[in-house]
Amino acid sequence: MDTKRPLLQRNPWLRWVLFLATMLVVFLVGLFGASVMERRSESYQLLQPVKAIAEWEPRNEVWGENYPREFETYRATIDTTFASLHGGSATIDMLERYPNLVILWAGYAFSRDYLQSRGHYHAVQDIRKTLRTAVPQPATCWTCKSTDVPRLMNQMGVENFYKAKWQDIGHEIQNNIGCQDCHDPQTMNLRITRPALVEAYQRRGIEIQKATHQEMRSQVCAQCHVEYYFKGKTENYLTFPWDKGVTVEEIEKYYDAIEHVDWRHALSQAPMLKAQHPDWELFQAGIHYQRGLSCADCHMPYRAQGGVKFTHHHIASPLSNISGSCQVCHRESEQELTQNVYDRQEKVRQLAGMAEELLARAHIEAKLAIEKGAPPQDLGEAQKMIREAQWRWDFVAASHGGSFHAPLECARILGNAIKKASAARIELAVLLGKLGVPQPIAMPDISTKEKAQAYIGLDMQKNRAEKKSFLQNIMPRWLSKK
Numbered sequence: 001m002d003t004k005r006p007l008l009q010r011n012p013w014l015r016w017v018l019f020l021a022t023m024l025v026v027f028l029v030g031l032f033g034a035s036v037m038e039r040r041s042e043s044y045q046l047l048q049p050v051k052a053i054a055e056w057e058p059r060n061e062v063w064g065e066n067y068p069r070e071f072e073t074y075r076a077t078i079d080t081t082f083a084s085l086h087g088g089s090a091t092i093d094m095l096e097r098y099p100n101l102v103i104l105w106a107g108y109a110f111s112r113d114y115l116q117s118r119g120h121y122h123a124v125q126d127i128r129k130t131l132r133t134a135v136p137q138p139a140t141c142w143t144c145k146s147t148d149v150p151r152l153m154n155q156m157g158v159e160n161f162y163k164a165k166w167q168d169i170g171h172e173i174q175n176n177i178g179c180q181d182c183h184d185p186q187t188m189n190l191r192i193t194r195p196a197l198v199e200a201y202q203r204r205g206i207e208i209q210k211a212t213h214q215e216m217r218s219q220v221c222a223q224c225h226v227e228y229y230f231k232g233k234t235e236n237y238l239t240f241p242w243d244k245g246v247t248v249e250e251i252e253k254y255y256d257a258i259e260h261v262d263w264r265h266a267l268s269q270a271p272m273l274k275a276q277h278p279d280w281e282l283f284q285a286g287i288h289y290q291r292g293l294s295c296a297d298c299h300m301p302y303r304a305q306g307g308v309k310f311t312h313h314h315i316a317s318p319l320s321n322i323s324g325s326c327q328v329c330h331r332e333s334e335q336e337l338t339q340n341v342y343d344r345q346e347k348v349r350q351l352a353g354m355a356e357e358l359l360a361r362a363h364i365e366a367k368l369a370i371e372k373g374a375p376p377q378d379l380g381e382a383q384k385m386i387r388e389a390q391w392r393w394d395f396v397a398a399s400h401g402g403s404f405h406a407p408l409e410c411a412r413i414l415g416n417a418i419k420k421a422s423a424a425r426i427e428l429a430v431l432l433g434k435l436g437v438p439q440p441i442a443m444p445d446i447s448t449k450e451k452a453q454a455y456i457g458l459d460m461q462k463n464r465a466e467k468k469s470f471l472q473n474i475m476p477r478w479l480s481k482k
């Protein structure tokens with residue numbers, strides 16, 4: 001054999017092998033490319049409903065037929081197993097944990113029952129069950145609980161919806177918070193369905209329709225996770241008190257200007273404000289908002305599954321998913337990040353505890369002053385200080401995530417609450433002195449929820465029995481009309 005000739009010339013069939021091998025590689029590369037394109041169009045197709053979804057469709061299952069990943073992860077909000085130090089979705093009886101709250105809310109339904117919030121899939125059941133809805137409430141209370149609300153508002157008109165009674169439309173409210181509250185069924189774009197948010201911005205000259213994509217990832221939450229009140233004794237028109245701004249002082253100025261009083265305190269007779277859950281307002285005072293994050297960045301992070309990137313819809317404490325949320329930006333370990341959250345929460349909690357203690361004492365001392373015949377005009381200043389102190393404390397306490405979202409702002413607010421509660425107690429000490437009451441006055445035993453409730457004169461057995469018979473009466477009717 002002539003070994004000096006090149007290999008290919010010696011074996012002509014090798015050309016064919018080389019040719020075919022090249023073809024195979026080209027073919028495989030092509031296949032891979034096609035599969036990538038297909039994946040891409042697959043994720044694009046995600047947003048093309050296979051079955052059209054009707055406008056105001058309240059049932060998540062129906063939306064879920066088109067968007068199974070979002071549906072399955074959203075449904076996980078039914079889970080109640082995750083508990084963190086101060087948050088999570090497990091049921092915590094807040095009155096048991098902090099019995100002083102019973103005193104702070106004497107004369108108001110919250111002193112009967114206050115549980116820590118759970119996932120969105122429990123909203124309807126939880127409002128039906130709470131002892132707070134044993135007293136007559138307006139339909140406005142349903143506003144942030146169900147996808148049936150936008151449907152009903154569209155049907156009844158917004159004003160008529162708010163004017164109705166809570167009991168009277170209960171049979172219409174069957175579906176928990178869901179897809180329809182945040183999405184347009186045709187395009188799946190984020191959409192605001194609650195008029196109160198749109199109106200609040202309008203009054204400040206802001207058009208929510210012009211919000212950026214990143215802003216919308218918070219605004220959908222701001223439909224519900226905000227401070228609000230019911231305007232008008234019969235209208236009960238849901239209103240966000242943001243005309244002067246969204247800080248605790250600006251909202252207080254708004255309420256003071258319209259002389260808004262949520263209730264007269266049963267012990268101190270102070271004209272009280274109840275804070276709702278100003279999560280969005282307080283979040284804006286924190287570093288993550290200032291660095292451009294939205295609620296969804298931590299509570300609904302992206303997730304990849306089989307090459308498809310989608311939004312993890314299990315809205316819950318991000319501490320249950322640190323790798324998916326925080327670690328997208330922070331390199332620290334899960335343990336350290338959790339500790340960072342707990343540190344901030346614990347420090348704010350310390351201050352909140354001090355404010356609660358001072359406020360409980362102030363209410364009880366004011367009650368004593370009233371019993372000893374203090375003239376109303378002499379109590380005015382102390383009652384005003386109590387109102388202002390408790391408003392500040394509640395603004396922080398009711399914003400469940402505030403102590404992490406904006407720890408410094410929470411501490412500032414609680415510092416002012418402590419200052420004002422102390423001022424109230426100094427006023428009361430002088431007054432009690434004038435009335436000849438020996439001081440310091442003895443505090444009643446309010447060391448447990450039960451003792452505190454007995455002290456403020458609540459008959460919990462009666463309340464529970466009333467609630468039970470109310471539910472026995474109304475639930476079969478509500479469920480049969482489903």
Ligand code: HEC
Nearest residue numbers: 088089117118119122123126144181220221224295299316
């Ligand atoms: C239609 C009103 C509504 C909207 C919109 C809404 N929420 Fe909620 N959210 C609620 C209610 C009501 C609860 C309490 C449910 C319960 O306790 O039964 C809740 C509970 C929560 C909880 C506590 C869950 C747990 O497991 O402890 C978190 C966290 C939360 N929401 C975050 C968000 C975020 C983030 C958004 C926006 C992406 C959002 N929510 C949008 C009404 C709403």
Ligand code: HEC
Nearest residue numbers: 060063064067070071074178179182188217220296310311
């Ligand atoms: C509390 C508000 C909220 C609710 C309720 C909600 N979503 Fe979303 N959804 C979002 C947000 C925020 C995004 C992220 C949007 C973005 O960044 O473009 C999103 C994104 C999506 C997308 C786009 C693809 C993706 O995964 O990013 C689909 C599809 C979707 N959601 C379907 C659903 C379905 C189905 C339900 C009901 C089972 C639902 N959503 C409930 C807020 C919500």
Ligand code: HEC
Nearest residue numbers: 084087088221225279280283288294295298317319400401
């Ligand atoms: C930087 C991440 C981050 C962003 C952004 C964020 N949160 Fe949170 N949120 C947290 C953490 C961490 C907690 C504390 C969870 C715990 O204690 O288990 C929390 C707690 C909460 C809670 C209480 C949950 C519970 O389990 O008790 C609610 C409600 C909430 N956030 C709503 C919001 C809303 C609404 C926004 C936007 C306005 C928002 N969050 C933005 C990280 C975030």
Ligand code: HEC
Nearest residue numbers: 287288291293297298318319325326328329330337340341
């Ligand atoms: C999208 C990116 C992003 C995500 C997600 C995120 N962070 Fe941050 N975080 C930041 C930025 C930016 C800052 C501001 C610090 C800076 O600019 O260097 C910050 C600041 C902090 C700080 C210091 C704040 C202070 O009080 O001074 C802590 C603690 C923190 N993040 C914890 C968390 C935790 C816990 C989570 C998850 C629940 C989280 N972050 C999620 C971007 C993020």
